[in-house]
Amino acid sequence: MKLVSAVIKPFKLDEVRGALQSLGIQGLTVTEVKGYGRQKGHTEFYRGNEYAVTFLPKAKIEVVVDEDRVNTVISAIQERANTGQIGDGKIFVCPIDEVVRIRTGETGRDAL
Amino acid sequence: MKLVSAVIKPFKLDEVRGALQSLGIQGLTVTEVKGYGRQKGHTEFYRGNEYAVTFLPKAKIEVVVDEDRVNTVISAIQERANTGQIGDGKIFVCPIDEVVRIRTGETGRDAL
Amino acid sequence: MKLVSAVIKPFKLDEVRGALQSLGIQGLTVTEVKGYGRQKGHTEFYRGNEYAVTFLPKAKIEVVVDEDRVNTVISAIQERANTGQIGDGKIFVCPIDEVVRIRTGETGRDAL
Amino acid sequence: MRHLGKLAGLGGAVGVIALTLSAPALAEEAAELTATSSESAYILNSLLFLISGMVVMFMAAGFCMLESGLVRSRNAATICLKNIALYSIAGLMYWLVGYNLMYGGNTPYFGSFTFWTHSDVDISGGYTSGSDWYFQMVFCATAASIVSGTLAERIKLWPFLIFVAYLTGIIYPIQGSWEWGGGWLDAEWAFSDFAGSTLVHSTGGWAALVGAIVLGARTGKYGPNGEVNVMPGSSLPLATLGTFILWLGWFGFNGGSQLALGTAGDADAVSRIFINTNVAAAAGVVSAMLLTQILYRKVDLTMALNGAIAGLVSITAEPLTPAIPEAILIGAVGGLLVVIFVPLLDKMRIDDVVGAISAHLVAGIWGTMIVPFTNGDASYVGQAVGVAAVGVFVSVASLIGWLLLKFTIGIRVTPEQELEGLDKTELGLEAYPEFSR
Amino acid sequence: MRHLGKLAGLGGAVGVIALTLSAPALAEEAAELTATSSESAYILNSLLFLISGMVVMFMAAGFCMLESGLVRSRNAATICLKNIALYSIAGLMYWLVGYNLMYGGNTPYFGSFTFWTHSDVDISGGYTSGSDWYFQMVFCATAASIVSGTLAERIKLWPFLIFVAYLTGIIYPIQGSWEWGGGWLDAEWAFSDFAGSTLVHSTGGWAALVGAIVLGARTGKYGPNGEVNVMPGSSLPLATLGTFILWLGWFGFNGGSQLALGTAGDADAVSRIFINTNVAAAAGVVSAMLLTQILYRKVDLTMALNGAIAGLVSITAEPLTPAIPEAILIGAVGGLLVVIFVPLLDKMRIDDVVGAISAHLVAGIWGTMIVPFTNGDASYVGQAVGVAAVGVFVSVASLIGWLLLKFTIGIRVTPEQELEGLDKTELGLEAYPEFSR
């Protein structure tokens, strides 16, 4: 199994969730994060002082899926989160050794 | 070493932390997240309009442990976070290549 | 590729980001988390009742880098986040199978 | 005992009266001494204006808190700025042109285009000219406050403020002159609007309604298949505080509209107004709570808040003549109206962020139309003429204003700016930089 | 110079007096002209009620902010709703039955079960009947406000509001009739409670105390081994704002309780009351700060806020007769009491979310019992009888009410609902949807 993490623009969250849902993904977890990247925050003035906004708000989606669905999931996210603008974000995939559903104790595939 | 991540119901946090502590776990990290899963948020009314609460608040616990303790940790979490109700959450285990304690530079087991 | 995650003291965030930036790191993602560890929160009084502060605010930095830069990145973080005081935090390294840049669809090294 | 005079105390009203009346030499010829002197009446009348004006001024803070609690955090600083700016602009415009256009009295349709100046002290005038101006000015500002809430989260700052200047300098005074300025509505139709259900609240409401239509709904508010997406307010405690402040201010709004405190009869009238104002608001809260409980099985706090305001607006057209149960009824209907109209407007895809159209315009019409029920001097026809005349005039004048702005400098931020929030894109800062998401 | 008259200014008090007195023809026979006319006194008395009533009304907002700042965010919207609803219900019930039950004066034990109506203007009555009703009504609402804070975070909405109706329509008026209504406490015991340390604050406090016992503590508040789990308030700035609003309102609460402003003596009395009210609150803040610093090595803001309120409640029973240092002493003891009693109640596992029992009931008893120290007309025995009689009656009557509610519709949400927060489960919304966790 794999964990697909995607850092995306926050306002794309609902769209991406909808797309994953229609792929049959049953669950995912979202975290609010701040991103630093090529997309530079602008400089602003506050009380007459210029300052750079270095961190931009992003949403991190984490979804654990079976190996064979990784690519579909990646494509779905990439398609929906894409605005063509810098700062659209990244998708990372990392291996997962085990999954457990707390309620039932089921493991592996069944736990998803 | 392994990273055990558990997405649980927020009000179970203190109980789970206590259980891990009594297993001798010295540290862990908690993030507030929002979960989408089988447990459906209800529909609500706000100013006369119905809306579905899709994301529910969850707490994510991350704890890095030695391989040989993974199972004990999983059982402890599963036991304590379990309410028997849908939405109790999941546990994911993923491999960790290296751990460093920032203060001392210790690595591996000693860093935990 | 590897994901380097570091749980650090929040006020060290800007310094660490600066150090990584000067290493040529182009992006990273930050999450606000709460840490439980050897650094014990003090006990406080609130309305005449003593209570223990168990969780302390921390910042988690996540940065995905090429294998060959992992050590430089770890050293940079360790150097800058270090105050010599208990609670400085940990660095974890975990494997990453794949990276995708959402905007362009680039993968691997190019996506970073 | 806490009631029937304090005969043994440090002195008190009843004691003094006794004393005065028992002074033998003056007993008969000084009977008139029991009346208030004209100078005292002049002072007391002015004082009523000043104190009432102060709490009505504070309603600007109430609107600001209500609105900043009901918008999303990303637009909260912008709505704060709009509120303090609109109060400022209203105060300046009403001096520059508004007051004399309203009360200058040249024609039955509008006054004169001149700026206002103090008059000299003239006790026979009843009150200081300045206290009157101040009191009238805060009413004008109230009308503008109503607009900002409806159009929040998507309108550009400066075009909005230009509209405010137009509303407070031109639209509001002209329609106000018809009735309060002694113009045609007053003279020909005996239209009756004691404290401004129509002249203030509906005026603000019409301007807001037309603005909402021209401006369009917030991006994402209405889905393609008729879905209404909920965008919950960021801080209901602040919204509640705002409502309490408005409630407080309304005692000045309605009470001060008695315009005099120089006689026992005026004092009694102001007291009646206070009570009717309070019970109407209370009834609006209770009726809105009950109706949301029945309709949705839960009580919606934001509707209860809107219910209070709708109750207040409903009683504003006539807070003096209703007996208490009548005032309760009038306010309760206001509370029901708001619960019905808020989702109705959403069905019509008119996006009113804070419910101001329902609470101020709908309840304002209701309050105005029900005046003849308790006040024999008003007629249903006269009231309808007033409501319609003000509605048509304010709508058309607002429409012209909004369209002119729309097709010149534009009134709406881009969808991207909307998504990011006006605080960042219009002001370059955040209302809650450490908390908001 | 800013003080001794403005002889050269635009006119001023001293100047006018000089002028009046120097008018030769009237100098002697018009000596009476220097006194206030009875109509002016009537207006001024009524005005005192109206202005005081307005700021006391605003105390409802103060309680709302204090309480919404001291509950956890998941219950903040619910406490806001309770506060605006209770103020509304109190205002309606006090009209429907409360006022006449309190002041209807049929028996020494209660008045009449009738709804209240305005009386005609009668200058010899001292003030308009409506201004009096309004002023009395906001006091009744205050008693109810006290209860909501103590029982927050676990009581169901509607049962709470039913209790409020009972408290404001029946309990409060009956015990109020004993003293302020001229009943047995007033007639037989010369009980003295100027502005309501016992009649308002302790009454609210007793109802809250009994409610807290019947309802039980919040889930998880007290551990099995006597631990007290801390549940910090969600917004201390809002709690501070609430306290400031209460402090402001208290000038009306105590000052208006002079009941008259028609003579120089009354004006002087009101001034004395304002000052004593202020220094007592200030002393309560300082003493609470010092005691928390000594006990815990840190100053607890929430205790300083409670200290202010306790100081205010302490001086409420007699804000007129104490010299300033006496008022400081009375307030300071109030501040100490709150620091001692808040943890003491926790030891007794009585869960008072905002400290209202300590600040209103304990300090209310203290304030009432210390009246004879500065007011020779009161006796310690009489005061004790009053405190006890009100305490027993309100406790028993509240107990009956709470138990009836408990065993019929139930008064408590489920532990699951408590954990999720009443905002979601009772109202279906969130106070801070974008921030809270």
Place this chain on the structure above:
Amino acid sequence: MRHLGKLAGLGGAVGVIALTLSAPALAEEAAELTATSSESAYILNSLLFLISGMVVMFMAAGFCMLESGLVRSRNAATICLKNIALYSIAGLMYWLVGYNLMYGGNTPYFGSFTFWTHSDVDISGGYTSGSDWYFQMVFCATAASIVSGTLAERIKLWPFLIFVAYLTGIIYPIQGSWEWGGGWLDAEWAFSDFAGSTLVHSTGGWAALVGAIVLGARTGKYGPNGEVNVMPGSSLPLATLGTFILWLGWFGFNGGSQLALGTAGDADAVSRIFINTNVAAAAGVVSAMLLTQILYRKVDLTMALNGAIAGLVSITAEPLTPAIPEAILIGAVGGLLVVIFVPLLDKMRIDDVVGAISAHLVAGIWGTMIVPFTNGDASYVGQAVGVAAVGVFVSVASLIGWLLLKFTIGIRVTPEQELEGLDKTELGLEAYPEFSR
């Protein structure tokens, strides 16, 4: 019609005048009856103090909200505590020594070191002694409020409060005695400061400025290469609320400083003051908005708020004599000054968390110096002497105080405590435990 008397209504000012004048037997000899009696004037003067004092008292809440909105959340509870504590201490110190040191009148340089007591009722005194004390006290508290904002986020609690006691008990009263106490500035220089641009606002500003210099900037505020690091305020809606409360309070601040309401002329003067106060604030908002728009292409809400305050401070030295356009001009310049001085102070590495030095000191000097422009009784030289004398005295006296504190108990928390926030380290709690980061 809402304006020209209510001849047919329930009674009203004009009606009464007619009635009085037409009473034949009294028509001539009772001409004086149209004037206010001396007792009524006494009551009305006192009432002006009491009402004005109440809203000025509420300014303490305004400062508290403004400051808690402009600090970071980690210091918000501490600033709340400081604000309620300083208001408390000011009230006690001003009784203990302040008032008599200011108005005791022994010498041209200071009054007497005695505590204040009420005087008996004396109608020829013009007002109750207590109403005067109360009004003066809240002014003293205002001066202290100004200091807390500037020094926020790094000063220790108790040393700050000791300074407040010194400021309100010694520094403020001594300089106040020179002018308002009838001392040398008043007698020799005809210095004119109607409501305290210099005596209250600049005094607070100087104490804050010297404190900021002695204390140093917040850790991390200024980088080694001249960078200014921005530390955004945690809640701009609360800051906006605070500004509205201050604006409201200012009507009492300036209006009450007329010191009398007993004649028609006074009522007129108070009305003029209200209007000038309002337009000056409005102009300050608008000018600050325009200037930030021009300089930074965006409007800075926090500057608009500071602009309102600067406009208010500017008009405070002379709110009576300016014609409305003059008042607008005076306020507008105040708004510009604040936009210029806030970054200027940052360049000078003087760290003023809320902009109080710019809004209160700079605008206070401007307002004081411009008095002769509209008030012929004042001279530019006299004004300059007053500004300088107060500036030198307050600065030196403050410097001594700050240095004494610094070298004894210390005034500054450690950098670690600063980073963690004063709420946790000084109070052991959090302002927003569920939200803040």
